[in-house]
Amino acid sequence: MLSILIPVYNYNAFPLVLELYKQCLECNLEYEIICQDDASNAFLAENNEINALENCHFSSNETNLGRGKNINKMAKKANYDWLLILDCDTFPQNSDFIKKYYFKIQKNDSSIVFGGILYEQKKPEKDQLLRWDYGHKRESLSVKKRKRKPNSSALTSNLLLKKELFSQYPFDENITKYGYEDLCFMITLEANKIKAAHIENPTFHLNLETSALFLDKTKTALENLAYILNSKKADLKDSKIITVYSLLKKLKLTRFTAYLFNLFEDKISAQLISNKPSLLLFDLYKLGHFCKLQSE
Known part of the structure; x- marks a missing residue:
C-alpha cells in the first residue's frame, strides 16, 4: 500500500516517524517507513530508536549521496506501490494527515499529489528571518494558488506518488548538492504530460537555518x-x-x-x-x- 520515505541529515527524525507510525496504525493500512541518513554524524542514537517501531527502518549511508540519490536508493527498497516522500524536518499539521493521503490512494485519480507546506506564524530568531520570510511568502501557498502552476509549485518535501511513476522518472543523480532537484524533477514530469494534483494536507517546515x-x-x-x-x-x-x-x-x-x-x-x-x-x-x-x- 504505502512506503513512506524520509531522507535524513543531521536531524532527529524520531518524533516525525512516531507520529506517522501512530497515524498509519489508526488507518489500518499496509505501510512501511524507511529513513535513510546520508552519512551525517548527529542524532544517530535517537534515530536508531526508529528501528524499534513496527515496519519502521532506519539506516545510514557510508558516504554522502546527496538528497536525490538518497531518495532514489530508498525508493528501490520500497515494497509498496505508493511512495510518500517527506523531509525529516517536517511535521504534519493535522492528525488525519495519513488518512487524507490514504483517501487519495483509494480514489486513485492522480498519480502524484502535493499536500502543501506551512511555516509557524511566530517569528523566529532575528538571524533566521530570511528563511522564514521566504517560506511564508514563496512556499506556503494556498491550494488555489498552487493549482495555477501545479508542477512548479509542488515540492518533494511532502509528496505522494506512485512508485511506478518514480521508477520511470527518478531524481537526476548528477544533482548531488542542495537545491533545485525538486524543480528539475517536476519539470521532467510536466514535459511528459504528468500534472501534480494539489490538496490541503500540509506539513510544517520546522528546521530554519540562519539567514547566513x-x-x-x-x-x-x-x-x-x-x-x-x-x-x-x-x-x-x-x-x-x-x-x-x-x-x-x-x-x-x-x-x-x-x-x-x-x-x-x-x-x-x-x-x-x-x-x-x-x-x-x-x-x-x-x-x-x-x-x-x-x-x-
Whole structure:
C-alpha cells in the first residue's frame, strides 16, 4: 500500500516517524517507513530508536549521496506501490494527515499529489528571518494558488506518488548538492504530460537555518540551476531567474550584471541577514550570482 520515505541529515527524525507510525496504525493500512541518513554524524542514537517501531527502518549511508540519490536508493527498497516522500524536518499539521493521503490512494485519480507546506506564524530568531520570510511568502501557498502552476509549485518535501511513476522518472543523480532537484524533477514530469494534483494536507517546515547559511545554500542551489540550464536537462521556462537571465543575455548585459553584483554583494548580503530582509533584494541577489556563475 504505502512506503513512506524520509531522507535524513543531521536531524532527529524520531518524533516525525512516531507520529506517522501512530497515524498509519489508526488507518489500518499496509505501510512501511524507511529513513535513510546520508552519512551525517548527529542524532544517530535517537534515530536508531526508529528501528524499534513496527515496519519502521532506519539506516545510514557510508558516504554522502546527496538528497536525490538518497531518495532514489530508498525508493528501490520500497515494497509498496505508493511512495510518500517527506523531509525529516517536517511535521504534519493535522492528525488525519495519513488518512487524507490514504483517501487519495483509494480514489486513485492522480498519480502524484502535493499536500502543501506551512511555516509557524511566530517569528523566529532575528538571524533566521530570511528563511522564514521566504517560506511564508514563496512556499506556503494556498491550494488555489498552487493549482495555477501545479508542477512548479509542488515540492518533494511532502509528496505522494506512485512508485511506478518514480521508477520511470527518478531524481537526476548528477544533482548531488542542495537545491533545485525538486524543480528539475517536476519539470521532467510536466514535459511528459504528468500534472501534480494539489490538496490541503500540509506539513510544517520546522528546521530554519540562519539567514547566513541560507544564503550560502542558495549559492549552491544556483550552481545546480546553472547545471540544469547548461546541460539542457529540463525546460526552465517557469523559472523567474532563467526568464530574466535570458532577457539580459539577449541584451548582452549578463557580464555587466555580474560586475554590479560583485560591487554590491557585501551590502546586499548585510541587508539580507538583517532583522528586516527584503525578498526583492534576495531575488536580485540570486539573479546577480547566477549571472556571475554564467560569466565565469
